[in-house]
Amino acid sequence: MNNSKIIFFPKNDKKDATGKVPIYCKITVNGTRTTFPTKKYVDPKKWDANKQFRLSRELSEKEIRNYLDNIKRDIERIEEKFQEQGKVYNAEILKNKLLGRGEINMTRSLFQVWDEHEVDFLHQIKTKQRKPDSYKKYKSVKRKLVEFLGDKYELSDIPLNSLDDKFQRSFYTFLLDSISHNIAIKYVVLSGVWSNSLLTEDT
Secondary structure, three states: OOEEEEEEEOOOOOOOOOOOOOEEEEEEEEEEEEEEEEEEEEEEOOOOOOOOOOOOOHHHHHHHHHHHHHHHHHHHHHHHHHHHHHOOOOOHHHHHHHHHOOOOOOOOOOHHHHHHHHHHHHHHHHHHOOOOHHHHHHHHHHHHHHHHHHHHHHOOOEEEOOHHHHHHHHHHHOOOOOOOOOHHHHHHHHHHHHHHHHHHOOO
């Protein structure tokens, strides 16, 4: 059974010299999403938001439609194989497999483990091992991480083993758009400490 939703859409802000725009593919699965260019172009006037393509008798347009249909079928086949093998996957993993990139080993995701950890966090507050204010910071950091993943990567979650130094630097830059330098530093430090604790607990 395919859990993924696959749609194609024109990137109207990237017209070429002929006025055509690139067609992108968007994969949504298990609460995650990602996009990539299909390397095909279309006249935006011939695109239909519902049918995704207004077919004409032009051979080139029929070839594009067949090409997009093949991409969709390939993604669905990859997903079915992952399900048969019992693999944990997200939209990014499906895309990487389709494009022949290195496969991410996603045994656990950040927010999957984070939400589990939150139950223990609340228990520690109830038993006065932690202060209620620490939970407010915990939730604030998580909200910013959710915004960051959506804006930067078009993802709603990410594998734990992707949380490297580059990720934290990008997160810091993202935070500076809405909060001060000092608070941004605190958020990055807190996200690093909590994420590292999640990684340690998950191994």
